[in-house]
Amino acid sequence: MRPFDYQRPDGLDHASLLDRDGATLIAGGTNLLDLMKLQVETPETLVDINRIGLDKIEPTGEGGIRIGALVSNSTCAADPRIRADWPLLSRAILAGASGQLRNKATTGGNLCQRTRCYYFMNIDMPCNKREPGTGCSALNGRNRIHAVLGANENCIATYPGDMAVAMYALDATVEIAGPDKASRSVRVRDFHRLPGERPELDNVLEAGEVITGVTLPAPVGGTQLYRKVRERSSYAFALVSIAAALRMEEGAISRASLAFGSMAHKPWHDLRIDAALTGAKPSDALFDHVADLLLEDAEGYGENDFKIPLARRTVKAVLREATGAST
Amino acid sequence: MKLAINGTTQGFEGDPRTSLLDFLRRDCGLTGTKKGCDHGQCGACTVLVNGQRINSCLTLAVMHEDDEITTIEGLGTPQDMHPLQAAFVDHDGYQCGYCTPGQICSAKAMLDEAQAGWPSAVTGDLTAEAELTPEEIRERMSGNLCRCGAYSNIVDAITQVKEDAR
Ligand SMILES: Cc1cc2nc3c(=O)[nH]c(=O)nc-3n(C[C@H](O)[C@H](O)[C@H](O)COP(=O)(O)OP(=O)(O)OC[C@H]3O[C@@H](n4cnc5c(N)ncnc54)[C@H](O)[C@@H]3O)c2cc1C
Ligand code: SF4
Ligand code: FES
Ligand code: FES
Numbered sequence: 101m102r103p104f105d106y107q108r109p110d111g112l113d114h115a116s117l118l119d120r121d122g123a124t125l126i127a128g129g130t131n132l133l134d135l136m137k138l139q140v141e142t143p144e145t146l147v148d149i150n151r152i153g154l155d156k157i158e159p160t161g162e163g164g165i166r167i168g169a170l171v172s173n174s175t176c177a178a179d180p181r182i183r184a185d186w187p188l189l190s191r192a193i194l195a196g197a198s199g200q201l202r203n204k205a206t207t208g209g210n211l212c213q214r215t216r217c218y219y220f221m222n223i224d225m226p227c228n229k230r231e232p233g234t235g236c237s238a239l240n241g242r243n244r245i246h247a248v249l250g251a252n253e254n255c256i257a258t259y260p261g262d263m264a265v266a267m268y269a270l271d272a273t274v275e276i277a278g279p280d281k282a283s284r285s286v287r288v289r290d291f292h293r294l295p296g297e298r299p300e301l302d303n304v305l306e307a308g309e310v311i312t313g314v315t316l317p318a319p320v321g322g323t324q325l326y327r328k329v330r331e332r333s334s335y336a337f338a339l340v341s342i343a344a345a346l347r348m349e350e351g352a353i354s355r356a357s358l359a360f361g362s363m364a365h366k367p368w369h370d371l372r373i374d375a376a377l378t379g380a381k382p383s384d385a386l387f388d389h390v391a392d393l394l395l396e397d398a399e400g401y402g403e404n405d406f407k408i409p410l411a412r413r414t415v416k417a418v419l420r421e422a423t424g425a426s427t
Numbered sequence: 428m429k430l431a432i433n434g435t436t437q438g439f440e441g442d443p444r445t446s447l448l449d450f451l452r453r454d455c456g457l458t459g460t461k462k463g464c465d466h467g468q469c470g471a472c473t474v475l476v477n478g479q480r481i482n483s484c485l486t487l488a489v490m491h492e493d494d495e496i497t498t499i500e501g502l503g504t505p506q507d508m509h510p511l512q513a514a515f516v517d518h519d520g521y522q523c524g525y526c527t528p529g530q531i532c533s534a535k536a537m538l539d540e541a542q543a544g545w546p547s548a549v550t551g552d553l554t555a556e557a558e559l560t561p562e563e564i565r566e567r568m569s570g571n572l573c574r575c576g577a578y579s580n581i582v583d584a585i586t587q588v589k590e591d592a593r
Contacts (some may be wrong), residue, residue, distance in 0.1 A: 106443040106489055130485045133446070134466050146443070148490055176481075178545040183553040192546040198570025199537060201467055203479045204486065334569035335547065 101136050107153070108148040109358040112277055112310065127170060128204035128401055130197075131213045134412060139223050140214075141354060154312055157181070163318030166275075169208035169311045174265065176207060188324035188345055192266035194232060195328045198335050208311035211274065212289065214302060215257035215365075216337055218242055228254050228299045235298075238285045244403040245339065248395075248411070254294050255299030258362045258400055259292055260337045267360035267365040269343040275317045279308040288314065290364030293330065302365075320420045322355060329414055338362040340411050346377070346422040347425030352378045353423060360394065370394060382423035386414040428492040432457070433501030443489045448472045448490035451498060459499035459528045463572070470571035473529040476500050481535035482570075485497035502535060510591065511535055522575035530571045535586050537567045540591075546583035560587050 107123070107152040124143035125134050127150065133157070135141040154168040156177050165186065176182060177193040197205060219225040219237035228232035238246055238256050245258040292303045296383055326343040341361035349352045356377035360368040372393050380386050389414040398408045419425070430437050432455055439450060448465075451457045451474070458539065463471030465484045471482040473495040503509035511531045514520070521527045541559050541591060549566045550557045564582050 101444045105445065106487075108490075117561045126490075129484075129487065129490070130482070132469055133487070134484050137465065150490060173544065176539075178540075178543070180554075183546065187553050190546065190553055191548075194546065194550075198470065199540065199567055200470060200473055200480050201485075204481050211454065302508075326564070334566055386428045 102139060104143050104341045106148065106162050107145060108151060110151055110339060111301050112154070112312065113281065114391075120366045121145070122307065125149050127206040127209035128172070128201075129209075130201050130204050135214065135221070136218075139413050140221055145260045149310065160315055164316050166315045167207050168313045169206060171207050173197070173205040173207070173210060175186060175226060177427065179200065183238055185319035186266075186270060186324075188266045188270060188326060188343055189263070189316070191324065191326035192262045192309060192341075192343055195341070196262035196324055196336075203352060206233070207263075207314055210261055211267075211288075211311060211314070212303065212305070213259075213261050214347045216245060216260045217257040220406060229257060229295075232298075232300050237402060242403060243336070243401045245362070246401060246404045247364045247399055248407045249292045249360075249368055251365065251399070251401075252296065254297055255295035255365065257295070257299070257365060259302070259364070259366050260362055261342060262326070262361060264288065264292070265341055265359050265361035265367040267314060268318070268369045269314050269345050269357045270320070271357065272317070273309040275313045275315060276304065277310050277312045278304065283312070285315075289369050295365050299365075306358065319357060320345055320347070320357070325418055325422050327421075328361075328424045329412060340407055342418045343421050344413055344418050346419075348423060352379060352381050354379070355361075358390075358415070358418075361409065361419075363407065375420075384416075384425075384427040387419045387425075390419065391415050428489070430488070430491045430493060431495045433497060439488050441488065443487060444487045446484050447474070447476075447486045447488045447491060448483035449497070451483060451496070452584065457498050457500050460532075461525055461528055461555050463526070465528075468572075469526070469528050469529075470533060471529040473530055475536055478536065478539065479520070480533050483558070497532070499532055502531065503564070510588050511584065514587045518580045518587065519577070520581045520584040521573070526571060526573045526575075528579075530568070530573065530581055533568060533571045534581075534588075537564075538585070538589060559586075561586065566575045582593040 123145035125147050155170040156168050158166050173193045177190040183190050219227045225237045247258045265318045267288045274286045274291045277283045325344045328338045330336040343359045461470035467482045467485045474483045477561040496548045547566045561582050
């Protein structure tokens with residue numbers, strides 16, 4: 101690990117002040133310290149935001165709930181209000197990492213966690229995300245865990261997390277404080293980026309910005325499922341995951357929202373899928389149509405080709421379970 | 428700065444790069460806590476911070492000013508074992524023993540989490556109270572790997588402590 105200067109502000113204004121000068125924020129540290137040990141991240145100044153507050157879960161005026169950026173994943177998943185009214189979020193968080201890691205991992209840090217691409221984590225290998233312009237080693241290399249949607253030759257990495265996938269399905273909003281007390285909100289669906297020409301940028305945060313919290317809109321009820329397919333049944337990242345919030349009325353789907361994890365540089369959400377499901381009667385043909393919409397532009401890079409049929413089977417299984425269809 | 432380790436106040440003035448794990452082992456002589464992977468992947472370094480289990484390899488000592496740290500040495504001694512330590516002995520919850528301190532610290536906090544009503548990935552009904560079945564224990568302990576594969580006996584040991592506590 102490279103030497104750094106350690107700072108611990110006691111409030112948000114102070115934190116963004118420090119952050120503005122190119123410092124790196126540390127929350128739970130479970131991703132950042134891992135990468136600092138590998139010298140993938142080499143901050144000169146580390147700003148420890150664990151004592152600036154932002155650690156509460158509070159109802160919003162509109163029937164929603166606001167989760168502070170420093171709320172731990174464990175606290176969030178165990179919160180009785182989240183469990184009762186936004187169970188999809190509890191499910192997704194509980195499907196990730198381990199009890200120890202969830203105790204440290206925070207809402208803000210989890211959203212900003214970096215890819216698990218092997219080459220990104222190995223400073224001896226070319227990687228456009230770590231060192232723009234050096235090339236992508238995964239494109240023609242080991243890419244079992246890589247993206248099949250929205251990627252290009254610049255970078256085929258995935259956003260690997262679970263929590264955010266549920267937040268995409270629930271249409272959450274990320275609240276961000278900037279330097280000089282500026283603040284803004286971004287729909288979580290617009291928070292992460294596709295690689296495009298700037299694979300080094302994972303999300304839309306600007307220098308000096310701090311995530312202060314995530315707001316979930318009022319509960320949508322219905323059936324909420326998080327299905328995670330992985331190499332072992334616990335304590336492993338997803339190969340493919342699906343968050344589904346779906347409501348049935350009189351034999352038809354009255355509301356649906358689906359999001360897909362570990363398939364792209366960001367959790368994947370396609371409005372056409374939600375629209376195709378809404379108002380329709382569950383059937384195998386409908387579920388195949390949804391899989392077609394999801395995968396029409398899917399592209400494998402060799403080792404990850406299997407993700408395409410896997411995603412098809414998984415989305416159909418999730419839809420069968422969520423609608424109670426016997427097809 | 429100071430932090431409390433197993434009830435004793437310790438000063439820390441070292442390099443900010445020092446992980447809590449290295450501080451415990453190297454500077455405090457508390458070598459019960461083990462280093463397996465140093466990357467959050469094995470659980471051998473599990474300790475309790477203010478009662479919660481964490482991986483001490485993925486946190487910096489300097490971030491823990493005034494925190495209360497409990498390591499395996501603080502849970503029990505050979506003469507006065509913690510019930511989990513005794514149960515691991517009774518059930519052969521180990522072979523080489525390398526993962527054991529982490530397993531026991533993790534199990535201690537895991538039982539407290541279950542007591543507080545926290546659900547897990549295998550809990551059927553998120554709004555009901557979860558019964559600590561072997562399946563639940565396995566899921567909740569999945570952050571602690573055992574290369575000797577003593578898992579069945581570890582689950583038995585934890586189950587016994589849970590039963591005895593009723
Ligand atoms: C072995 C292992 C297994 C794992 N398995 C899973 C899994 O199955 N599923 C899963 O989803 N995750 C998994 N994780 C990842 C884990 O969820 C993340 O490491 C964690 O959520 C990151 O949160 P943190 O608070 O520790 O972030 P940190 O490590 O503190 O920070 C991560 C990044 O976020 C930035 N950041 C933190 N807070 C803010 C803020 N408020 N505003 C702006 N930027 C901020 C930091 O600067 C840093 O760049 C695993 C991790 C490990 C080590
Ligand atoms: S996939 Fe992205 S992160 Fe991985 S080597 Fe290529 S550029 Fe780097
Ligand atoms: S040494 Fe910390 S988890 Fe392996
Ligand atoms: S007893 Fe040897 S690693 Fe668990």
